[in-house]
Amino acid sequence: MMSFKVLAACGSLASAAVLNPRQATTTSGTSTASATEPWYYQTSPELFAGPTVTGLIAPFLAQTNPAPWGAEASFVANAPLETNLPIKGNTNDQSIFQLHGHLSSYFPNPIGFGSNEYPVPPGTNISAVHLLHRHGSRYPTGTASVPIFGSKIHNLTLNGTANWSGELSFLNTWRYNLGAEILVARGRQELFDSGVLFYYNYGALYNTSTKIIARTTTQDRMLKSAEYFMAGFFGLEYSRNVSLVPIIEQDFFNMNCNNSNNYLSTGGNNASLIWENIYLAKATKRLKALAGGYNWTLADTYNAQSICPYEEVAFGYSQWCDLFTYEEWQGFEYTIDLQFNGNNGFGSPTGRAVGIGYVEELYARLQGHLPNVPPGTTQINTTMVNSTATFPLNQTMYLDFSHDTNIMSIITAFGLKQFAQPLPPTGPPADQQLIVSHTTPFAARMVWEIIHAPQPVKATRPTSANAAASDYYTNGTATTYIHLTISQRTVPLYKSYPQCEERDDGWCELSTILEIWGGLLDQARYDYSCNGMYSPQPAGNITNGVPVSKRDLGLTFGSGLEFHENSDRWVM
Incomplete structure (x- = not known):
């Protein structure tokens, strides 16, 4: 983007x-x-x-x-209109629509960031x-996986490849009706x-x-x-x-950060995929048994979850939402956190560079x-x-x-390190700070x-x-x-x-x-982050929104060498 x-x-x-x-x-x-x-x-x-x-x-x-909402004041925030669904495993009455990361319809952060609110x-x-x-709630991006998945499911139904049953039986009459991007x-x-x-x-x-x-x-x-x-x-x-x-807002009209749009800044997607294989294993097995002759995959399961928030804000209700348990919706939220941290935040090599202009x-x-x-x-x-x-x-x-x-990159470029906590791809850390829906x-x-x-x-x-x-x-x-x-x-x-x-x-x-x-402009290392040649890093290696240098990795090549941070190179 x-x-x-x-x-x-x-x-x-x-x-x-x-x-x-x-x-x-x-x-x-x-x-x-x-x-x-x-x-x-x-x-x-x-x-x-x-x-x-x-x-x-x-x-x-x-x-x-005189009474801002906080520890010593009662406050009922404005909330979006939502359809209540009997989500399996939901024992604390939290709305699953507040577990949709960047796809959550707006709601004020219900737990705060660790500070009291004062007049x-x-x-x-x-x-x-x-x-x-x-911007506000919208239809999905036209070229994203959600519309592709939606069209595929509709075509599978039309040509008889899949015989949907049980909780997926609604797909026998369902079709993808979402618009794009507006x-x-x-x-x-x-x-x-x-x-x-x-x-x-x-x-x-x-x-x-x-x-x-x-x-x-x-x-x-x-x-x-x-x-x-x-x-x-x-x-x-x-x-x-x-x-x-x-x-x-169009290619070639404004300066782009090249590396933010290539594989170097997809560490969040890679980490998310690891987590998806963990938290969606049971759901994939469950839905595959209802897909008739179609070989339902893990990617299908994740796309099925992703349709829910888009149909919810577009139509007010989505049958995709109650296919998943409350725990699986908590898992979905964490996939978004991983993506934003690794692609755009402190876990991304271009996190600071993309946001430094606003700073x-x-x-x-x-x-x-x-x-x-x-x-x-x-x-x-x-x-x-x-x-x-x-x-x-x-x-x-x-x-x-x-x-x-x-905005995530701007948070990173401001150096708001409260949100720099590493996010393991195997599950949420204790006292997680970066929650994208918040x-x-x-x-x-x-x-x-x-x-x-x-x-x-x-x-x-x-x-x-x-x-x-x-x-x-x-x-x-x-x-x-x-x-x-x-x-x-x-x-x-x-x-x-x-x-x-x-x-x-x-x-x-x-x-x-x-x-x-x-000092934030120098810390962003814009030119090297956006245009430099460096290796992609596994999840957790990048924690400051800039590329990992050889010094960060602890690589030395013998005496007589001096490390130059600006060029990220060892020289004689």
């Missing part, structure tokens, strides 16, 4: 007021009668609209909410927010709902006197996802408030200037970031849209908040039992913090960055973060 890089920024809050789309001048997103249609089809301009008075202030729940202390202000958002209705809802939620959390950050710039790509599901989000936040007339900049853009914005990186060191679209017309530096809210694999499900969102405090905030916040205690230390000056959430839960930055103070709110001082990020 082609990678792209997006904008991010920090700015000052100016003239923030209630959101009123009618303050701008252009129109979009409404139905207007054409010259050949009668007047009674006209919806814009609005005739006899009645009172249209907006409120006096915009919501700012991210700053004003913003009185007197502290969120000054800017940077959103990186995945958003399904649930995907449209996910992005609209996300836009509404983002408005309630950060609406007061929008400066109503300006028209902000947001970025997406030209791929249909990407463009539509951005538009549905904007409609949720601004209303149908969103084009009065925001200009969308779609980057061309450098955010790094530049937080310092108030355009990105200035050497040629050939990132995938940044230099045409789009060389001007404030397409890379603004004065916004307080930045909205960017990307793909799941890119980080990059459909409509996933990564949010960076910039927070200004009048003096240092305590590393251990007062509890509700000690509500009268101050959130601040008695000594110190104004301090700026950065706060990261993924899937609406705080990521404790100190777990990835030892330089950050260990805080139970997960924040880190912005000055410390900028010092850390200043």
Whole structure:
């Protein structure tokens, strides 16, 4: 999948007021009668609209909410509409639709990342927010194994090769009816709902006197996802408030990381196949007995599992889902974790390289200037970031849209080593940190908040039992913090960055973060990772998102040699 890089920024809050789309001048997103249609089809301009008075202030729940969900607060998150199925072995009532990895319809991370959730202390202000958002639920990729498998099953039924029985008897009348790649209705809802939620959390950050710039790509599901989000936040007339900049998502239009698209970055697939042979052995045997004259294989079993989440988000129900036990769905989730870790994350030789462009853009914005990186060191679209017309530096809210694999690589390029835990292909490790359905499900969102405090905030916040205690230390000056959430839960930055103070709110001082990020470009080793010649590695050998060097492997060739990290070679 082609990678792209997006904008991010920090700015000052100016003239923030209630959101009123009618303050701008252009129109979009409404139905207007054409010259050949009668007047009674006209919806814009609005005739006899009645009172249209907006409120006096915009919501700012991210700053004003006294009870964010966490250890000491009750919270019922918005959840997708799902069909309950009697899944064998499910004793804890967890939905199997939250075990579908990147194919899970959006849900907030239910267990968090190891940090408490706290309100913003009185007197502290969120000054800017940077959103990186995945597209919504969609049909499968047209050339992927799922549509190929679906067509094969239908043809086997038509030509009489297979005589389906038992739990597979539904295949005698089933046919593959999914589309390809575009958003399904649930995907449209996910992005609209996300836009509404983002408005309630950060609406007061929008400066109503300006028209902000947001970025997406030209791929249909990407463009539509951005538009549905904007409609949720601004209303149908969103084009009065925001200009969308779609980057061309097509081969040869933007710089690609070559090795991310070849066998060198398929370690996750290889590890997943090992695990599939373990957790699907019983299921394959079970389904093969119901396939009549057809030789049902392990690959068929995995493809059968993969159809379930796609049909669920497309049709609301899939007969493929209840073919598997709860334990087998847990196994399916882990295959996705293995794939993303080894193909796009810390277990991939190109994990950091693919994501480093966004990191450098955010790094530049937080310092108030355009990105200035050497040629050939990132995938940044230099045409789009060389001007404030397409890379603004004065916004307080930045909205960017990307793909799941890119977001995983961005997590890696940021060096969020909490998610770098090696994943054995023989089964999940204890206290597994990288769970893809918790980080990059459909409509996933990564949010960076910039927070200004009048003096240092305590590393251990007062509890509700000690509500009268101050959130601040008695000594110190104004301090700026950065706060990261993924899937609406705080990521404790100190777990990835030892330089950050260990805080139970997960924040880190912005000055410390900028010092850390200043070294991330070199760590990504972009040119060598993307274009170098190196050997593929077994699962577990790569743990830092860059190729394993000879030094990492402990290979030496005698005295008189010096290892050069930049070229990954031993020289005299």
